Amino acid sequence: MVSLAAGRRAGAGLPSWLRLSWSWRITWLYLALVLFLPLGAMALKAAAVGPVQFWELATTPEAIATYKISFGLSFVAALLNGVFGLVIAWALVRCRFPGRRLLHALIDLPFALPTAVAGLALASIYSTNGWLGAPLKALFGIEVSFTWLGVAIAMVFISLPFVVRSVEPVLEALEIDQEEAAWCLGASPRQTLVKVVLPQLMPAILSGVAQGYSRAVGEYGSVVMISSNVPFKDLITPTLIIQKLEEYDFASATVIGMVMLAFSLVSLVVINGLQVWGRHWEANPTTAA
Amino acid sequence: MRKPLRWLKAHLRWPKPSALIPLIAFAYVAVIILLPALEVVVGALGKGLEPFLQNLHSEELISAVKMTLLMALIAVPANTIFGLAAATAIARRQFPGKALLLSIIDLPFSISPVVVGLMLVLLYSPSNGLFGDVVNSLGWKIIFSWPGMALATIIVTFPFMAREVIPLLEEEGWDQEEAARTLGASNWQVFWKVTLPSVRWAVLYGLILTTARALGEFGAVSVVSGNIAGQTQTLPLFVEDAYKQYQTELAYGAALVLGGVALVSLLLKLLVEQMIGGLKDDQPIN
Numbered sequence: 078m079v080s081l082a083a084g085r086r087a088g089a090g091l092p093s094w095l096r097l098s099w100s101w102r103i104t105w106l107y108l109a110l111v112l113f114l115p116l117g118a119m120a121l122k123a124a125a126v127g128p129v130q131f132w133e134l135a136t137t138p139e140a141i142a143t144y145k146i147s148f149g150l151s152f153v154a155a156l157l158n159g160v161f162g163l164v165i166a167w168a169l170v171r172c173r174f175p176g177r178r179l180l181h182a183l184i185d186l187p188f189a190l191p192t193a194v195a196g197l198a199l200a201s202i203y204s205t206n207g208w209l210g211a212p213l214k215a216l217f218g219i220e221v222s223f224t225w226l227g228v229a230i231a232m233v234f235i236s237l238p239f240v241v242r243s244v245e246p247v248l249e250a251l252e253i254d255q256e257e258a259a260w261c262l263g264a265s266p267r268q269t270l271v272k273v274v275l276p277q278l279m280p281a282i283l284s285g286v287a288q289g290y291s292r293a294v295g296e297y298g299s300v301v302m303i304s305s306n307v308p309f310k311d312l313i314t315p316t317l318i319i320q321k322l323e324e325y326d327f328a329s330a331t332v333i334g335m336v337m338l339a340f341s342l343v344s345l346v347v348i349n350g351l352q353v354w355g356r357h358w359e360a361n362p363t364t365a366a
Numbered sequence: 367m368r369k370p371l372r373w374l375k376a377h378l379r380w381p382k383p384s385a386l387i388p389l390i391a392f393a394y395v396a397v398i399i400l401l402p403a404l405e406v407v408v409g410a411l412g413k414g415l416e417p418f419l420q421n422l423h424s425e426e427l428i429s430a431v432k433m434t435l436l437m438a439l440i441a442v443p444a445n446t447i448f449g450l451a452a453a454t455a456i457a458r459r460q461f462p463g464k465a466l467l468l469s470i471i472d473l474p475f476s477i478s479p480v481v482v483g484l485m486l487v488l489l490y491s492p493s494n495g496l497f498g499d500v501v502n503s504l505g506w507k508i509i510f511s512w513p514g515m516a517l518a519t520i521i522v523t524f525p526f527m528a529r530e531v532i533p534l535l536e537e538e539g540w541d542q543e544e545a546a547r548t549l550g551a552s553n554w555q556v557f558w559k560v561t562l563p564s565v566r567w568a569v570l571y572g573l574i575l576t577t578a579r580a581l582g583e584f585g586a587v588s589v590v591s592g593n594i595a596g597q598t599q600t601l602p603l604f605v606e607d608a609y610k611q612y613q614t615e616l617a618y619g620a621a622l623v624l625g626g627v628a629l630v631s632l633l634l635k636l637l638v639e640q641m642i643g644g645l646k647d648d649q650p651i652n
Contacts, residue, residue, distance in 0.1 A: 111520055119481075164394070175373055189631055198621070345473065
């Protein structure tokens with residue numbers, strides 16, 4: 078069909094994707110203006126810093142402390158959501174209970190709710206006189222808001238939907254026959270879960286965890302409101318970039334921004350890889366292992 | 367109201383996994399999502415409707431609402447045009463690098479909003495930007511002004527429309543467009559009368575997602591806005607500013623407005639999902 082269409086509109090010998098129709102022109106112009114130009118500007122500014130100074134600015138103790146908090150806490154948050162996201166997806170797909178539709182709608186809230194609103198709500202509710210913060214303080218002496226724990230909670234909030242949304246469709250498509258077959262062959266429920274179900278869900282779980290991790294690392298709005306933003310304590314990398322900009326330290330801001338951009342690109346490749354792996358699984362589950 | 371209670375009683379006596387799983391799921395979602403959402407409502411309306419409405423009359427809040435709407439009014443149409451152009455260009459062709467191009471379009475979803483703002487500052491800042499001299503000589507003001515903020519909003523939201531429309535267009539195939547062309551329709555006519563109607567639900571879905579994100583964007587806009595109250599402050603920035611200055615009630619008032627918008631977008635999304643689901647059930651994809 079495609080070749081027929083391409084042949085009709087005289088291509089003058091060029092491959093079809095090089096003939097710039099209006100839609101292609103708009104696409105490239107738009108991408109150049111809103112994506113390539115800003116990316117290029119940052120790359121050029123970073124290149125102007127020079128490799129030695131780049132390394133120094135990227136690895137100052139202050140920057141490394143923020144990497145530990147941003148990349149470390151996000152990882153914990155993403156893993157936590159990996160476990161609970163699976164439980165929620167399981168409840169949504171396999172269980173019938175009152176309030177199921179409410180649960181389904183609530184999962185999307187972190188996507189829909191502006192991050193500043195989420196930050197305000199989380200900071201208040203986990204503050205020492207908030208609904209959850211007060212009992213935590215009274216019973217365990219734990220303070221959440223304005224500590225690294227609060228940062229972790231905000232990261233959990235923001236990355237919760239990813240695992241649920243990526244596992245749900247795969248779980249729906251799973252044939253119950255396989256589980257029944259495993260049962261008939263004498264497998265315990267636990268064996269069935271570990272040997273039959275989980276391996277098939279694994280690509281979706283990992284892809285959801287990776288997406289949530291990437292999102293949590295980059296998150297700013299909700300974290301900045303629940304964090305005390307003190308360096309070496311609970312300052313995240315995006316906030317450090319903003320602080321550097323406010324101090325007119327453009328070189329540091331650029332370098333740390335490049336570190337974050339590099340992370341984004343790597344995580345994009347990893348997520349794409351996981352999704353390809355997942356599709357491969359779906360296509361031929363027996364050979365993929 | 368009784369039903370959940372009765373259900374809970376019946377199952378609590380026998381904590382089978384089938385009951386435990388929904389309970390764990392609900393508990394987790396309650397602590398992480400539901401309670402914070404309720405906190406916004408209680409915080410804003412706790413003293414009654416009157417003080418909440420009073421807060422909405424704050425001059426700075428009204429100016430923040432206008433600024434937020436301006437962002438959406440610029441970003442949503444621009445991104446719709448891009449999304450449709452990109453979809454018609456990319457969806458039905460196979461070419462080398464197609465997967466790469468799709469990943470590039472998705473890129474803003476993986477870049478931190480703060481880095482998006484930073485890139486714009488490094489491009490257009492009058493003192494340090496790559497185009498600083500050009501911007502200065504033209505007398506433009508991009509950073510710390512609405513054009514920069516609109517650009518930031520555009521970057522953060524442009525993948526939504528494209529990624530909703532592309533898969534649907536891929537699924538639909540060329541047949542109807544071919545038929546229309548055979549009958550003598552121009553490219554423009556084919557687009558308006560055949561292509562666009564066939565993807566209308568995806569476009570609507572994309573519009574909802576783009577608008578919701580454009581109204582709520584914080585990080586990217588925060589970096590380029592300068593956050594000048596009454597001038598370059600959007601509603602999400604207003605929430606943070608009011609909270610930082612201990613005007614808690616104002617912060618909650620603005621947060622509830624934004625939360626209401628989020629809720630409406632969520633409901634519209636569910637509605638459209640049901641429509642799409644219904645359509646798919648009615649007419650199997652051929």
